[in-house]
Amino acid sequence: MTLVYAIGDIHGQKAHLDQALDLIHADGGADAEIVFLGDYTDRGPDSRAVIETLVSGRDCGRNWHFIKGNHDRLFTRYVREGREHDPKVRSGISWLNPRLGGTATLGSYGVIGTPVFSRSDDDGLEWLTAFETDVQAHDPAALMEAAQAAVPEHHLNFLENLPLIHQTDDLLFVHAGLRMDLPPHQQDAEDLLWIRDGFLDDTRDYGKLIIHGHTALDAPGHFGNRINLDGGAGYGRPLVPAVFEGRHCWLLTGQGRVPLEPS
Known part of the structure; x- marks a missing residue:
């Protein structure tokens, strides 16, 4: 079965991103398929280098998929239009x-x-x-x-043109979450970027395991129907990558894989 790796909210933490990529490379090699869950910018010290790393990986043909986060849109809207809010x-x-x-x-x-x-x-x-x-x-x-x-300009173009959802046979990747009673093509972009209420407390199975970030935790968590990979890197906590085989998930650490089970 194909392995898929995922990295949660980076928030300008270039050193943490490098560590996460090293862990993935050690586990899955240079051709590993990786999904990035958005929020590449803001709070951390080096958003520019984070974006450049992602763009460089895309341009050299890495098997990488990128989802837009709400902070990425805040950034581009400010630069384009001066929108502060x-x-x-x-x-x-x-x-x-x-x-x-x-x-x-x-x-x-x-x-x-x-x-x-x-x-x-x-x-x-x-x-x-x-x-x-x-x-x-x-x-x-x-x-x-x-x-x-x-x-x-190429940084702005990269962020502005990112999709809001990425799917595999077993998994649905999104930045913030979604409405459990709507199929992917009927979801509202604002929910995909921002939702908490009505998603985090919904325990229904969506058919696919939902992998998201946006709501910072002390560490990634498994909630049965969804996994939140935002472990708070934007606040200085570690950026912990994950690997999926079907709906099974492991976190990658310096000591190897650690199973992530429903809490």
């Missing part, structure tokens, strides 16, 4: 807030500074008022122009 971020904070991690992503492209925010009385949202560097303070328009000049 998404309605799904209920706190109303800006993408540039360190909690979401946009400032770290821009920093990896050489746009380094400290954001200054204010809260709008009109819409309750947090808005950037200045971006202070060692040399000067940029206004929001100048920061967006700096971002557009710094981020390569």
Whole structure:
């Protein structure tokens, strides 16, 4: 039976990504099929190098599949349009807030500074008022122009054109989750990128084992009908890759495979 490997949310952690790829190479060789579950950017220190690694792997013909995450869309929308917010971020904070991690992503492209925010009385949202560097303070328009000049077009194109679902005979890979009562072709893109309520608490079998990330745990977990591989790399925890044979799952560690069983 074919082996499929998967890597959860990377969040700019290039060193963690390298370790995960080394573990997969040791287990499955250079031709291993890998599915990446999205959220390549934000929070960690080197989103640029993460994206470059993924693009390079694609371009040299690796058997790699990539899914778009909500943070990847936040990043590209900011660079393209200057959009700081998404309605799904209920706190109303800006993408540039360190909690979401946009400032770290821009920093990896050489746009380094400290954001200054204010809260709008009109819409309750947090808005950037200045971006202070060692040399000067940029206004929001100048920061967006700096971002557009710094981020390569091929990085934006890569992220913007990623699919939201990848499937095998036994597995369905998605960033956040889905609606259990809808087939894949009827799913809403916003759910695939953002869903928690109505998915994480649904114990129904979808027909395929769902492999996702998005909701950070202390470590990957198996919940019977789904596996969450977001072990919190965006918060400095290890990035633990997994290998699947049919619906059976093992986590890869420096000591070898560890079975991941339903909790």
